Amino acid sequence: MSFTINGKTQAITPGERLIDAINRSCVEIPQVCYHPQLGPIQTCDTCMVEVDGKLVRACGTVAVDGMNVVTESARADAAQRAAFDRILGNHLLYCTVCDNNNGNCTVHNTTKLLAVEHQEIPYKAKPYEVDMSNPFYRYDPDQCILCGRCVEACQNLQVNETLSIRWEDPHPRVLWDGGAPIGESSCVSCGHCVTVCPCNALMEKSMLGEAGYFTALSKPALNGMIDVVKGIEPELGYGAILQLSEVEATMRESHTKKTKTVCTYCGVGCSFDIWTKGRHILKVEPTHGAANGVSTCIKGKFGWDYVNSADRLTKPLIREGEGFREASWDEALGLVVRRFAEIKAANGPDALAFISSSKCTNEESYLMQKLARAVIGTNNMDNCSRYCQAPATTGLFRTVGYGGDSGSISDIEQAGLVVIIGSNTAESHPVLATRVKRSHKLHGQKLIVSDLRENEMARRADVFLHPRPGTDLIWLSAVTRYILENGLAKQEFIDKWVNGAAEYIKSLEPFTMEMASERCGLPIETLTKVAHMIAAADGVCVLWAMGVTQHIMGSDTSTAISNLLLATGNYMRPGTGAYPLRGHNNVQGASDHGAMPNFFPGYQKVDDPAIRAKFEKAWNVTLPPKPGLDNHLMIDAIQDGRLKSMYVFGEEMSMVDSNANYVGDALSKLDFFVVQEIFFTETCRFADVILPGAPSLEKEGTFTSTERRIQRLYRAMEPLGESRPDWEIIQDIANRLGAGWKYEHPSQIYEEIAPLTPLMAGVTYERLEGYKTLQWPVAEDGSDQPLLYTKQFKFPDGKANFFPLTWYEPSNQQDAEYDLHLNNGRLLEHFHEGNMTYRTEGIREKTPCTFIEVSPELAIERGIKTGSWVQLTSRYGKVRAQAVITTRVTGKELYMPMNSVDEPVNRLTSSYTDKATHTPAYKETSVQLKVLGEVGENPLPRTNSRFGHPTPQKGVEVERKWKRGDYSQPGNGLVQIKTQ
Numbered sequence: 015m016s017f018t019i020n021g022k023t024q025a026i027t028p029g030e031r032l033i034d035a036i037n038r039s040c041v042e043i044p045q046v047c048y049h050p051q052l053g054p055i056q057t058c059d060t061c062m063v064e065v066d067g068k069l070v071r072a073c074g075t076v077a078v079d080g081m082n083v084v085t086e087s088a089r090a091d092a093a094q095r096a097a098f099d100r101i102l103g104n105h106l107l108y109c110t111v112c113d114n115n116n117g118n119c120t121v122h123n124t125t126k127l128l129a130v131e132h133q134e135i136p137y138k139a140k141p142y143e144v145d146m147s148n149p150f151y152r153y154d155p156d157q158c159i160l161c162g163r164c165v166e167a168c169q170n171l172q173v174n175e176t177l178s179i180r181w182e183d184p185h186p187r188v189l190w191d192g193g194a195p196i197g198e199s200s201c202v203s204c205g206h207c208v209t210v211c212p213c214n215a216l217m218e219k220s221m222l223g224e225a226g227y228f229t230a231l232s233k234p235a236l237n238g239m240i241d242v243v244k245g246i247e248p249e250l251g252y253g254a255i256l257q258l259s260e261v262e263a264t265m266r267e268s269h270t271k272k273t274k275t276v277c278t279y280c281g282v283g284c285s286f287d288i289w290t291k292g293r294h295i296l297k298v299e300p301t302h303g304a305a306n307g308v309s310t311c312i313k314g315k316f317g318w319d320y321v322n323s324a325d326r327l328t329k330p331l332i333r334e335g336e337g338f339r340e341a342s343w344d345e346a347l348g349l350v351v352r353r354f355a356e357i358k359a360a361n362g363p364d365a366l367a368f369i370s371s372s373k374c375t376n377e378e379s380y381l382m383q384k385l386a387r388a389v390i391g392t393n394n395m396d397n398c399s400r401y402c403q404a405p406a407t408t409g410l411f412r413t414v415g416y417g418g419d420s421g422s423i424s425d426i427e428q429a430g431l432v433v434i435i436g437s438n439t440a441e442s443h444p445v446l447a448t449r450v451k452r453s454h455k456l457h458g459q460k461l462i463v464s465d466l467r468e469n470e471m472a473r474r475a476d477v478f479l480h481p482r483p484g485t486d487l488i489w490l491s492a493v494t495r496y497i498l499e500n501g502l503a504k505q506e507f508i509d510k511w512v513n514g515a516a517e518y519i520k521s522l523e524p525f526t527m528e529m530a531s532e533r534c535g536l537p538i539e540t541l542t543k544v545a546h547m548i549a550a551a552d553g554v555c556v557l558w559a560m561g562v563t564q565h566i567m568g569s570d571t572s573t574a575i576s577n578l579l580l581a582t583g584n585y586m587r588p589g590t591g592a593y594p595l596r597g598h599n600n601v602q603g604a605s606d607h608g609a610m611p612n613f614f615p616g617y618q619k620v621d622d623p624a625i626r627a628k629f630e631k632a633w634n635v636t637l638p639p640k641p642g643l644d645n646h647l648m649i650d651a652i653q654d655g656r657l658k659s660m661y662v663f664g665e666e667m668s669m670v671d672s673n674a675n676y677v678g679d680a681l682s683k684l685d686f687f688v689v690q691e692i693f694f695t696e697t698c699r700f701a702d703v704i705l706p707g708a709p710s711l712e713k714e715g716t717f718t719s720t721e722r723r724i725q726r727l728y729r730a731m732e733p734l735g736e737s738r739p740d741w742e743i744i745q746d747i748a749n750r751l752g753a754g755w756k757y758e759h760p761s762q763i764y765e766e767i768a769p770l771t772p773l774m775a776g777v778t779y780e781r782l783e784g785y786k787t788l789q790w791p792v793a794e795d796g797s798d799q800p801l802l803y804t805k806q807f808k809f810p811d812g813k814a815n816f817f818p819l820t821w822y823e824p825s826n827q828q829d830a831e832y833d834l835h836l837n838n839g840r841l842l843e844h845f846h847e848g849n850m851t852y853r854t855e856g857i858r859e860k861t862p863c864t865f866i867e868v869s870p871e872l873a874i875e876r877g878i879k880t881g882s883w884v885q886l887t888s889r890y891g892k893v894r895a896q897a898v899i900t901t902r903v904t905g906k907e908l909y910m911p912m913n914s915v916d917e918p919v920n921r922l923t924s925s926y927t928d929k930a931t932h933t934p935a936y937k938e939t940s941v942q943l944k945v946l947g948e949v950g951e952n953p954l955p956r957t958n959s960r961f962g963h964p965t966p967q968k969g970v971e972v973e974r975k976w977k978r979g980d981y982s983q984p985g986n987g988l989v990q991i992k993t994q
């Protein structure tokens with residue numbers, strides 16, 4: 015297929031937007047409202063071209079074979095200019111003193127492209143004030159060109175549905191919740207709107223007065239400058255004014271650094287440029303990250319203040335009595351290696367243990383496990399995947415072979431049905447959730463959610479299941495049995511690709527619909543509907559997280575999910591598969607790179623002699639042959655005196671491990687405890703030596719996201735004070751113990767990892783340069799696998815396995831004394847305990863503390879009000895917090911977010927674990943509730959997005975603009991050919 019553009023022939027692809035085809039041809043046309051990731055919204059009319067003699071909007075037209083397109087005709091040119099002139103009527107061109115004058119302003123660049131010298135329609139201010147009420151960004155209606163990009167992004171990409179433009183208003187503007195102050199609306203501060211705004215109407219507050227050379231001027235001085243510009247425009251024209259501003263924009267390049275990085279919060283793996291001026295973070299600019307495009311959530315877009323926090327650790331600290339004193343690196347490292355050596359000499363290498371960080375890089379996890387194994391001689395090595403994702407990995411190892419998501423986020427997007435189990439996806443993996451929300455809203459995707467709480471995804475779901483806690487395995491197995499029994503399974507797929515069907519089907523005998531209905535508390539009709547939806551869907555993706563894994567049946571329930579997917583043939587093709595959503599930014603990578611007690615990098619077994627021989631040869635050492643202690647067993651080993659010393663980096667172990675009182679007690683018994691951190695965390699209180707590490711912005715390396723996607727991060731600024739990149743610290747310790755490592759850059763560490771690790775054989779820093787990514791397994795030639803199992807499953811015979819299961823009662827159940835069930839998890843604004851997010855003032859403002867969600871029924875029964883102080887007591891500890899009455903929870907089920915170091919929910923959780931992996935059963939907690947009498951303010955301020963009232967609509971709804979009495983199509987005879 016081809017078309018002609020200004021007389022030249024060019025190939026087109028079926029269904030391609032005309033504007034994309036024109037852009038590929040390198041012919042420049044204006045296109046103010048068009049953003050490829052948003053699609054055509056057709057509000058600006060600047061992209062007018064002639065097609066076969068008719069005037070059309072290029073963005074709203076589909077290119078078809080044989081089309082004759084003219085972009086340069088007088089008619090098209092006049093229409094483009096007329097449309098842009100209207101835009102300038104809404105926007106003052108004061109570029110030289112504008113913080114958005116960075117070379118990428120669409121309004122500036124279009125003025126230049128069209129060589130506009132004077133405008134016909136004079137600029138007219140709108141009768142509204144600038145809105146500064148959001149802590150992170152501001153809206154200036156006077157600069158708003160009403161392109162609607164922000165509305166489209168909020169309605170149909172982020173799908174928070176906060177923004178709209180009431181086109182019927184005399185002076186339309188962008189509205190939050192139909193007209194609320196931004197700070198009191200349902201806006202979740204994801205920043206999509208700010209990112210896609212083509213001018214300075216929506217801007218990050220961190221840019222204001224900071225980005226330009228003349229933009230820090232006082233308001234009167236700034237207004238004076240703007241008046242000067244307005245004054246000279248009639249005489250000089252915009253050409254000269256733009257030239258001046260372009261000189262200023264070029265000058266900015268000397269103080270603005272743009273560094274590509276990867277988000278350091280959740281496992282979605284958003285990547286973006288971070289703009290810095292010295293240590294000041296100007297803004298986060300997502301553009302074309304493989305996982306996120308222009309998307310971010312509040313944490314990735316605005317949650318970076320912790321990097322410059324005044325309480326960063328900048329010098330090593332050594333315990334002195336009850337306190338700590340500053341020390342030189344030499345003294346601190348000298349003490350660390352002396353004590354490690356003494357403890358090893360006196361008690362053997364297994365008296366030491368190592369915990370790597372899921373926040374830090376792959377290279378750092380690799381070095382940490384190499385230090386433990388090759389230098390100390392122990393496999394006592396773990397990372398926090400033990401706390402969340404190990405059961406999911408086990409479920410996948412049992413059934414399909416690889417311990418990672420079976421496809422990519424794009425597969426989730428194109429699935430016919432998404433099933434979310436035990437995951438508050440919209441808050442815990444916000445950008446990934448936007449893809450589901452978008453497909454559900456716009457493309458007919460179906461959504462089933464199983465959760466204890468009616469979270470956002472549950473509210474949006476076609477079917478919301480609220481099973482009794484700890485019973486997901488039952489309904490999953492019953493639905494699978496029903497599908498198999500009623501001829502709804504994909505028998506051909508099972509026959510060809512799955513082993514063990516007979517034994518598995520037998521194991522399903524107890525799981526009738528009746529049994530499931532009774533045990534789970536779900537109607538049989540609902541379960542039957544779920545079975546039929548799954549069987550009928552064109553591609554099913556199941557997403558799950560800690561609501562599944564943090565149970566004593568975590569591995570088995572994960573396995574049940576995979577069994578269901580196998581029975582319905584939902585592997586091996588796009589839009590299908592199993593997606594355990596990884597929590598931390600690099601929890602996948604920490605395990606992939608050997609920070610586990612039983613695996614070398616790439617899940618190669620430490621007790622396999624051939625594998626061990628390979629690593630012994632490469633590292634020139636003798637390695638311990640037996641798997642070591644995982645982090646759960648480490649705590650027990652400290653308590654019974656076998657484990658004497660630990661080295662933990664980037665892990666708030668004393669807060670995030672279950673049964674925190676027991677863990678804290680253990681840590682206090684260590685003979686020698688080293689903590690490497692960026693802040694003085696709660697875990698640091700137990701330390702003997704604290705080493706100041708560096709956050710992601712201050713170092714290089716790679717992270718691996720939930721999609722198995724490996725991405726590079728670059729150094730945006732130097733480490734603060736005397737803090738150092740963690741890999742350098744680990745290397746120093748190893749070398750002081752005689753290791754002789756010589757890594758000068760993390761790339762050299764990867765050069766060692768790749769040949770030793772078949773899973774990563776072809777990973778190189780060159781192949782990951784800039785925004786390039788690889789999704790493991792990566793073959794030596796660099797080819798990767800965005801979708802797993804396209805040819806076979808990861809077992810010797812290429813087939814998957816059904817895995818028979820039995821259900822057991824959850825641990826730590828309610829009784830007369832502990833009569834309430836306590837669930838826990840994350841909040842959108844905070845990450846885990848909040849060590850990083852609390853250090854962003856705007857986040858603290860929106861969500862200042864933790865709280866306890868109480869159902870309206872229970873509130874009436876116990877006389878609890880929102881703001882009441884309550885005490886929860888479990889069999890393991892106590893916490894106090896204020897109540898929030900909400901229908902998100904029901905009956906005797908409570909929910910407590912984990913964002914607190916003062917009253918951490920893990921004081922209440924137990925030491926019961928998943929049998930296969932020792933992942934704590936955090937979600938099996940029983941408590942009693944005592945009302946303390948005092949009633950305070952709502953712990954969630956009015957500015958929290960929960961209190962907003964979204965205004966869902968189809969998008970920008972430009973047709974309403976076209977109906978305005980004062981709207982006329984620019985140019986003569988506009989024709990709408992075909993829109994997409």
Ligand code: SF4
Pocket residue numbers: 167168172174175176177200201202203204205206207208
């Ligand atoms: S939720 Fe808020 S920040 Fe996000 S796109 Fe909507 S208005 Fe903008």
Ligand code: SF4
Pocket residue numbers: 157158159160161162163164165188207210211212213215216
């Ligand atoms: S605020 Fe929204 S409508 Fe206004 S210019 Fe920016 S993106 Fe366009």
Ligand code: SF4
Pocket residue numbers: 277278279280281282283284306309310311312313314315443444445446
């Ligand atoms: S926290 Fe997760 S969803 Fe949010 S920007 Fe970071 S990686 Fe993306």
Ligand code: FES
Pocket residue numbers: 044045046047048055056057058059060061071072073074
């Ligand atoms: S780019 Fe705005 S109408 Fe086409």
